[in-house]
Structures are given as C-alpha cells and as structure tokens.
Amino acid sequence: MRRRLWAMGVLTFLPAAATAHDWHHHEDTVRVRVFEQPDLHAPGDPLPPNPWFQTAVRLNGGVVKPEIAKHFEHFANVKVRWDTSTLFVESNGLPDHGMMVGIRNWQQQVPLPQPFTGTNSWKIPLQPRLARQPINAKETPFRGAIAVAVNGVPIFSALNNRGEDAYLAGELDKWGGHCGRGDDYHYHIAPLHLEKIVGKGNPIAFALDGYPIYGPTEADGSPVGKLDELNGQFDADGRYHYHATKTYPYINGGVRGVVDYRNGEIASQPRDSPVRPGQPPLRGAVITDFKTTGGQSVLTYRLRGQTGTISYSPAGGDAFRFTYREPGGRTWNETYQRRSAGGAPRNGGPDGGPGQRRGGNRPPRRP
Numbered sequence: 001m002r003r004r005l006w007a008m009g010v011l012t013f014l015p016a017a018a019t020a021h022d023w024h025h026h027e028d029t030v031r032v033r034v035f036e037q038p039d040l041h042a043p044g045d046p047l048p049p050n051p052w053f054q055t056a057v058r059l060n061g062g063v064v065k066p067e068i069a070k071h072f073e074h075f076a077n078v079k080v081r082w083d084t085s086t087l088f089v090e091s092n093g094l095p096d097h098g099m100m101v102g103i104r105n106w107q108q109q110v111p112l113p114q115p116f117t118g119t120n121s122w123k124i125p126l127q128p129r130l131a132r133q134p135i136n137a138k139e140t141p142f143r144g145a146i147a148v149a150v151n152g153v154p155i156f157s158a159l160n161n162r163g164e165d166a167y168l169a170g171e172l173d174k175w176g177g178h179c180g181r182g183d184d185y186h187y188h189i190a191p192l193h194l195e196k197i198v199g200k201g202n203p204i205a206f207a208l209d210g211y212p213i214y215g216p217t218e219a220d221g222s223p224v225g226k227l228d229e230l231n232g233q234f235d236a237d238g239r240y241h242y243h244a245t246k247t248y249p250y251i252n253g254g255v256r257g258v259v260d261y262r263n264g265e266i267a268s269q270p271r272d273s274p275v276r277p278g279q280p281p282l283r284g285a286v287i288t289d290f291k292t293t294g295g296q297s298v299l300t301y302r303l304r305g306q307t308g309t310i311s312y313s314p315a316g317g318d319a320f321r322f323t324y325r326e327p328g329g330r331t332w333n334e335t336y337q338r339r340s341a342g343g344a345p346r347n348g349g350p351d352g353g354p355g356q357r358r359g360g361n362r363p364p365r366r367p
Contacts, residue, residue, distance in 0.1 A: 091152025209257025
C-alpha cells in the first residue's frame with residue numbers, strides 16, 4: 001500500500017525581541033500538521049487516521065527544530081540535533097538522580113559514562129510509521145535498548161536475557177535501572193520520577209520507533225483506558241503512543257512502529273564502550289549506597305552481614321582506576337583503559353593484574 005501524505009503549514013512571524021534564544025538566532029514559528037496514512041499495518045487492524053503533529057521552529061539558515069526536541073531540554077547533560085527525518089540524542093548515559101541502591105541481584109557492574117555522541121547518538125525518527133507486524137518483546141527478545149528516556153538514559157525491555165522480569169528478579173534499583181555488563185546504566189521499567197521534572201502530560205521517553213511514551217495517566221489525571229499488548233493506544237486524533245504501567249510490560253512492550261530489527265536488536269543505535277572485563281554475579285549481595293563526589297564514585301554493598309566497596313575514578317584519558325575492598329577486608333587496585341570503537345577493553349597498568357580481554361564495543365546488554 002502506498003503511503004499518502006497531506007501537509008498543511010502556517011508560517012507565523014514573531015517579533016524578534018520575543019523570539020531571541022540563548023544562541024542569538026531569531027526564530028519564526030512554523031506549525032506543520034502532517035496527516036500520514038501508514039503504508040504498513042497489522043493484518044486485520046482497523047486503519048484509523050494517523051496524523052502526526054509537529055511544531056517546528058525555523059532558525060536562520062533554514063534549520064527546522066522538531067517539536068520533540070523540547071522534551072530533552074530539561075536536562076543539562078543531554079544535547080539534541082536533527083535533520084529532516086531524525087532526532088539525534090547525545091548523552092553520557094548517566095542520569096542526574098541516584099543509582100544502584102536497592103539492587104539485590106547484582107553482577108558487580110557499576111555506572112560508567114558512555115560515549116553516546118556524534119555518530120554514536122540515539123536516533124529517533126521524526127515521522128514514525130506503524131509496522132505491518134509489531135515486534136513484541138515477550139515473543140521476540142531484544143538484546144539492546146528499545147527506547148531512550150528524555151534524560152538521555154536508554155531503556156531496555158522488562159525482560160532480562162534469561163526471559164525473566166528484571167524488576168521481579170530484584171535486579172533493579174529504586175529508580176528502575178541497573179548496569180549491563182558493559183557498566184552501562186539503563187532502565188528496565190518506566191522512569192516515572194521524570195514526570196516531576198517534565199510535567200504530567202509530557203513524554204518521559206521515546207521508543208526507538210519514534211512514538212512517545214507517557215506516564216500511567218492522561219494529562220488530566222484520568223485513566224488511559226484500554227492499552228494494547230505493547231502498552232500503546234491511539235488518541236482521539238488517531239496518534240499512536242505508549243503509556244507506562246506499574247505491571248508488565250511497565251514501558252513499551254516492544255515496538256509498534258517501523259524499525260530496522262536485525263540480529264535481535266534495533267540496528268543503527270549506539271554501542272556502549274566497555275572498560276572492564278565482565279564480572280560474575282555476587283550472590284546474596286545487596287547494594288546499600290552509591291555516591292559520586294569530585295569525580296570519585298563509591299558503591300557500597302552488604303554481603304553476609306559485612307560491607308564491601310568498589311571505588312573508582314578517571315585516571316587520565318580513557319583510563320579508570322578501581323579499588324576493590326571485599327567484605328572480608330581484602331583490597332586491591334586495577335587500572336582499566338577504554339579502547340576506541342572496535343577495540344577490546346583491557347586491564348593492567350602499574351598495579352593491575354594479568355591482562356584480560358573480552359569482546360570489543362557492542363550494543364548495551366542486560367546481565
């Protein structure tokens with residue numbers, strides 16, 4: 001079926017004094033309403049109108065700022081750029097809230113900054129299309145992210161790589177996140193706490209198919225009504241979107257829109273950049289504290305009534321120095337060097353143990 005598009009634009013010129021921004025461009029507001037008849041749909045599904053509204057700001061030089069860009073502007077560590085089809089989201093993958101506290105099923109990962117910048121940015125289509133066949137994460141597991149929160153933190157499906165509910169398995173902190181084996185922090189359930197920053201009725205995340213993800217209620221606090229198996233629904237104007245829920249799948253349960261799904265993941269999305277070799281699970285450990293002060297991070301955990309810590313900080317360039325103190329008192333240091341894309345992380349250095357290697361850069365994964 002061929003897609004048909006009808007677009008109506010209204011160009012409104014505003015006084016320069018009212019439109020100057022910090023980057024000293026004068027702006028003209030362009031309101032564009034695009035009615036898109038999807039070229040793909042699920043067999044047997046009704047085809048309601050699927051208008052996608054985009055409010056854009058035309059800057060000097062002809063660049064168009066998409067409406068969804070504003071939702072990421074609440075967070076200083078997130079940068080966005082765009083072209084005519086895609087919003088690119090740059091971040092270091094770390095939130096400005098606490099992390100790791102409350103995890104009781106831990107594989108000894110810690111949060112490290114990730115280079116989600118440049119060509120390794122998150123990519124969100126500006127004009128999403130409904131797919132002929134949605135991808136349900138329960139039936140077709142994802143190895144990587146399926147969404148990105150508006151604070152620049154990636155979101156994985158609710159299931160870990162064993163097909164278990166990561167939340168019910170005790171793998172998540174009290175903000176709904178943890179770190180993968182690349183020491184990459186990400187959520188597995190909806191980051192509902194972001195509503196306090198962005199405001200109710202605004203998206204807290206965007207799925208990688210381009211459709212927004214809202215909190216568990218409508219903007220006026222009313223119930224959202226019946227959701228499909230992916231936690232999605234159409235609004236009164238025929239626009240598809242997802243909602244967060246407090247039960248599985250918690251966030252979007254897959255992707256309803258068109259994506260490039262290859263080898264168990266959504267292609268052309270960022271890759272993490274591991275520093276340390278993968279660590280084994282530490283059975284019975286519970287993370288009780290995590291703090292970062294002056295570049296020094298300290299994770300504290302309890303194991304069989306005793307306390308252990310992992311402390312680490314940058315050691316120049318792409319190196320990190322770690323100090324491990326086990327609950328029994330044994331302490332040792334390691335220095336790890338992050339390699340460029342395509343390389344392999346290594347440990348060693350003046351006080352490192354024997355060199356260990358594992359695979360190079362890869363999509364962020366669940367433990």
